[in-house]
Amino acid sequence: MATTAAGDSRPAVALAGVGRAYGERVALREISFTLARGATVAVFGANGAGKTTLLRILAGLLRPHAGSAHVLGAELPREAYRARGRTGLLGHDPMLYRDLTVRENLRFHARLHRVDQGRADALVAQVGLSARADDPVRTLSRGMTQRAAICRAVLHAPELLLLDEPLANLDPGGAAAVEPLIGRGAGPARVLISHAAERGLAEADHVLGLRGGRQVLWAPAAQVGLADVQGLYA
Amino acid sequence: MRSTVAALIRKDLRLELRSFESVPAMLMFSVSTFVLFHFGLDRGALAGDLAAGVLWVTLLLAAVLGMNRLFVAEHEQGGFDGFLMAPVDRTALFVAKALVLFCYLVAVELVAVPAFVVLLLAPGAGQALPELLAVLVLADAGIAVVGTLIGALGVQTRARDLIVPLIALPLLVPVVIAAAEASAPLFAQAGADPFPGRWLLVLALYDAVFGLLAYAVFDYLLEE
Numbered sequence: 149m150a151t152t153a154a155g156d157s158r159p160a161v162a163l164a165g166v167g168r169a170y171g172e173r174v175a176l177r178e179i180s181f182t183l184a185r186g187a188t189v190a191v192f193g194a195n196g197a198g199k200t201t202l203l204r205i206l207a208g209l210l211r212p213h214a215g216s217a218h219v220l221g222a223e224l225p226r227e228a229y230r231a232r233g234r235t236g237l238l239g240h241d242p243m244l245y246r247d248l249t250v251r252e253n254l255r256f257h258a259r260l261h262r263v264d265q266g267r268a269d270a271l272v273a274q275v276g277l278s279a280r281a282d283d284p285v286r287t288l289s290r291g292m293t294q295r296a297a298i299c300r301a302v303l304h305a306p307e308l309l310l311l312d313e314p315l316a317n318l319d320p321g322g323a324a325a326v327e328p329l330i331g332r333g334a335g336p337a338r339v340l341i342s343h344a345a346e347r348g349l350a351e352a353d354h355v356l357g358l359r360g361g362r363q364v365l366w367a368p369a370a371q372v373g374l375a376d377v378q379g380l381y382a
Numbered sequence: 383m384r385s386t387v388a389a390l391i392r393k394d395l396r397l398e399l400r401s402f403e404s405v406p407a408m409l410m411f412s413v414s415t416f417v418l419f420h421f422g423l424d425r426g427a428l429a430g431d432l433a434a435g436v437l438w439v440t441l442l443l444a445a446v447l448g449m450n451r452l453f454v455a456e457h458e459q460g461g462f463d464g465f466l467m468a469p470v471d472r473t474a475l476f477v478a479k480a481l482v483l484f485c486y487l488v489a490v491e492l493v494a495v496p497a498f499v500v501l502l503l504a505p506g507a508g509q510a511l512p513e514l515l516a517v518l519v520l521a522d523a524g525i526a527v528v529g530t531l532i533g534a535l536g537v538q539t540r541a542r543d544l545i546v547p548l549i550a551l552p553l554l555v556p557v558v559i560a561a562a563e564a565s566a567p568l569f570a571q572a573g574a575d576p577f578p579g580r581w582l583l584v585l586a587l588y589d590a591v592f593g594l595l596a597y598a599v600f601d602y603l604l605e606e
Contacts, residue, residue: 209463211605233469243460247400248393259389260468284400300464 158221160337167214190348193358236306242297246286261304290317345377390478412494427504434565449529453537476600520585521561
């Protein structure tokens, strides 16, 4: 199981003027916010606004090109090794090997994270995948693959969850099954990318709005209306 | 690190057993090439330098197929991201992939070398099996080390199928030279000539130098 930093008062995320470019194209510029432990920020923005780039920087998979970024007290990228195994990423890609079964995938990740193998089986049962746990991932529906990917993301009990449209492809039953794992009461701090404004606002403590890679909104969720969020997509 | 390497190897071998994407292709390529040489050279049988050259060039080109696919599952199915986010020594991926490529080469040679003997080798040549095994092991180790390094580099480019052979083949020229020089006396028609052990030393030195080099730089290849 990943080591948890119990009593660590440093914020889950602290960004100051973070920027990132792909060659000549600037994907993110001057992003600054602080997210407390256990809190949730909902990130809104149209396609290409920089949401996925932000998530990958926080996951330690992309280097910030400007500003300073701290995740769980570790400065990125210099101390990225300290945050490894303490963040969980659920992106567009399920990060599961298609020719391995759900159980084999989760047990493989459990070994990488030094998590008890029983945890993988328990999660599979919790999300209602026991009957398909020994089927290759390539044979699963998108919804089932998403459930398996959620199990993979929370397998090591991360302190920070990075969620990109976590309920995509899930039916109401599936959404209810994964709620205790990635929902508001799950425990870890969450960075939640969503295009569902109403649901995103209900889930969040803070709202981050991005447009063209720039931070155009940072406010407590209670002070943000649906119209504000919809304006980000205009 | 040992448990991480073991987990990665188990995963890769399981994927290969399910998909059969690498070893069968490498094997088919080797045997097809031997058949082409059999007819193309228009000779009843090969011996000495020529036999060694045909064997090693064929095995090297077959190995390139394996290098090309070594990191495809990691790249296309999120394996790199999953690995990079785990609290493990990144060098474990290099060690595991090199061992997996080594296993692929051994599996291919278990069939390809006997096929070479049947299709191309002159009667009476190739009597010194233990010495040939030593050459195969040392050459495979060099190919696996360099192939893993170049495979990791190539998979991050759009022209993977072009980049890998373009970089790997020149780097592996010393392996072909040393392996062919060491094998040629073993394929002499009048029975095995004295074994030039110095070429085994060259292979071992190559393995050690490139092993250390790859160990040192692999971490940086995984960075975006």
